[in-house]
Amino acid sequence: MPRRNRVTNDSGHIKIQKRAIPLLLSCITTFPLFSVQSSANSGIDVYPPNWWVGMQNSNVELMLYGDDVADDTVSIAKGDVSVKHSQALDSENYLFVTLDTSNVSAQELVIRLTDSDGTTRDLTYTLEKRAQGSASREGFGPQDAIYLIAPDRYANGNVENDNVKGYGDPADRSFKGGRHGGDIQGIVDNLNYIQDMGFTQIWTMPMLENAMDKYSYHGYSTTDYYKIDPRFGSNDDFIALSTEAKSKGLGIIMDMVLNHIGSNHLWMKDTPSHDWINNNGKFVGTTHKREVLHDPHAVASDIKGFSDGWFVPTMPDLNQRNPHLANYLIQNAIWWVESAGLSGIRVDTYSYPDKAFLSQWTNRIMDEYPNFNIVGEEWSVNPAITAYWQAGSHRHDDYDSALPSVMDFPLQAAVVKALSNDESWNSGFNSVYETLATDFLYGDPNNLVIFPDNHDMSRIFTQLGHDKDKWNMAMTLLLTTRGIPQVFYGTEILMGNEGSEDHGIIRSDFPGGWPSDNDKNAFTGHGLTDDERWAQQRVKGLLQLRKSHPLQFKGLLKHFAPENGVYTYIREANVDSGSGADKSNTHQSDKILVILNKKPVDLPLNKYAEVLSTHQTLTRVSDGISFKTTDTLRLPAMSASVFIVQ
Missing domain, CATH: 2.60.40.1180 (Golgi alpha-mannosidase II)
Structure with missing residues (x-):
């Protein structure tokens, strides 16, 4: 059947309609992917939207999405790359095309799609030259200190993007679970504060599009893997943040979600294949029994119950056993590293995706960037389980993990336990001592990310009963012991969550980040109590010590x-x-x-x-x-x- 709403250029070839966005990101959609495309704009979306020559892996698989594209024949009308493979799955609107970019230079390609009726569409695609030294980039390491930010709750630098047409979940700073308006510009505006404190890396909770109806501020319900949520800014804004941060000696660590998407993602309305989402696209909750991946007595159904289950109904669980989905996620990670000059990746809920896929994902990224760093979140207080995932660790099987770093939940729990219990032969500081004594399990214990608290748990000040001395002992230990320390925004000024475990309270607004914050401003020190000012200076002093003594x-x-x-x-x-x-x-x-x-x-x-x-x-x-x-x-x-x- 002939396609509708095509646009013909002067030569008679069918051209993809383009939208007015920067050349670097010329194939990224400028409308929310969860909305239905109108017939007047029946172009083709391409993922990844551009690629680079000179990559370690010379193949790039494009996911084309457009009206009735699945049965098209693909050829190269302009350019010296070759089409290695083309495959349709179940939906008539997706086509997966593999290009071979080996031994070619940067160029603009014209990819021609020919329908069975002989009509054609031409798609322009850019292969770019990589930035100098991109492959050898240095990831974050033990000499660094990471500042963890919830972007929506840190600083509102651009009030004009608090609400964006076409997106729900309007800004409401009075609602603990709503959007409060923090954005990329707010982080840029306060890079000097972060630098002056002594941090050298910034990890933000995810800023990709979360076009959900409510509770979307946290960022873990992705609806477009290639688009920054416009309420935070644009892709260009994120790249500019990375560039400006780098000029101040600060690296950017991107939070990536491989396990699940948001239920408003296009894939839930037009699924590429029947096996794209686990449990046939229907909610079945995960057991959270991560131990089954290591349990020699485990039954197969328990393993499936952990890996294939969903977190909540609004977070569909991805099936990374599908090779095209696996490749999509791998290439997306590489695309952001290359586009935004990242110094690291933090992977959410690391052990929940398919285990074989995790090996493939980490190996592919580390092959491209041998000096890079990736930290996985494995929320277990058992060092044997967390150590299993780190590259170089001794494992009970022959699993190939290339993951350089893991979040050290065992040490976090041990510190709280040590400071909450009296001293005896088997309690108090012995909790920390015994935990560190298990470092023989890890491939590289000094490359673990250690932390007093994070965005998913009570603030350390609250965990320790709002005891300033215990807070000081915890922060001193975690900013000086082995590993890479991460500090959650506000921890440096004794922020707490007394009387509530609600994440919206834990992730309260950083004082001074909003134009109306006249009474208290942690960036300048105005309005801070003596204790808050002391705590801030204590953290700053320890961070400055780290900067002056990196070798130690x-x-x-x-x-x-x-x-x-x-x-x-x-x-x-x-x-x-x-x-x-x-x-x-x-x-x-x-x-x-x-x-x-x-x-x-x-x-x-x-x-x-x-x-x-x-x-x-x-x-x-x-x-x-x-x-x-x-x-x-x-x-x-x-x-x-x-x-x-x-």
Whole structure:
């Protein structure tokens, strides 16, 4: 049947109708994908919207979406690439086309689609030149500190995009579960604050389009994998954020969701194939029993119940066993790394997607970017389960994981437990000590992401009973022990969620981020209490220590078994292991000594002679007072002391 609403160019060829957007993103739709395309705009959407030459994997599979495109024959009308494969699935509106880009230069292609009636449509597609050094980009690492932001709740830099025509879930700052108006511009406006605090990386909750009816502010119900939600800004705005952040020494870590989509995604209205969504597109809840992936006694139905189940009815669970969906998700991740110059990826609900797919996904990305970093969220407090996913770990099977980093939930839980319980032979600081003693399970424990709290749990200040001293001990430990620390926005000013576990309260607005925030502004310090200002400066001081002593925090951790409520450890540069330490660094021989104690103590430093014997002085970071390594320290109860040992 001849197609309708085509536009013919001067040569008689059928052309795709284009929309007025920047060339780099020329194939990204400018209308919400959840809406029905009108007959007056019956073009073809292409995913990914552009690609690059010189990639490690020279094949790129395009997903074409348009009216009755599935039965078209594909050819190259202009360009020197070849069509390697073309395949339709169940829907008549999708066609998957694989191009071979090996040994070609950057160019503009014309892809011709020929229908059975002989009519044609021409699609322009751009193969670009990669940015210099793109493949060798350095990902975030142990020398870094990550600032986690909920974009909707951080700062509203552009009030004009608070509500966007065609999108529901209107802005309502008085509603804890609604959109409050924070956006990309708000983050850009406050990059100096983030930099001055001493953070070196920014991880934001997802900012891709979430065109849901309500509760969409959190970003985990994706409705378009290639489009920034316009209430946050545009794709160009996100790229500009990355560029501006980089100029200030800040990397951008993108939060990616591989397991599920939002129920308003186009795929729920026009599904590419019958097996695209798990459980035949119908809600069946996940069991959340992540242990079944490792349980030698598990039955197959329990494994399926975990991996194929949905989180909630509004988050359809993707079937990554479908090779075209798997390729779509892999290429989408690479596209954002390449387009936005990312320094890392955080993967939501890491273990929930198909296990074999996760191996394929991580390997493909690390093949393209060998020095990159990806951290997976595996919410288990069992180190044996979290360690399983990290590359280089010893596993009970031959699973091939290329995942460089994992969120260290075991350590987070241990810190809270240690500070909430009294000291004894098997409690208190022993919880931290015993957790760190299991680091032999991990391929690289110093590359784990550690944290006091995050966007899905109570604030650490609330977890510790709003005790300022316990907060100080937790923050000191987690900003100085092994791993890559992540701090949730507001934790630095003692934000809490007393009396509520609601995520909308946990993710409250950062004071000062809105034009009407006249009484309190954490960016400037105006209106902060003495305790809030102290906490902010404490975090800043520890972050500045990390920046001045990167070799120590990339290096070794040595700790002493807790004794009488005292837990002590040192950080030192690993200069003898061929790690590439800069021998010109003036602080290379320094050590960082940390002492946490719950009771008043007179502590003779010769107790630690085996790590201090080659040094002479200790300088306390908080007040600059120096001591000899032979002195006895008098430390008050509930103190967290950090020293530079020289």
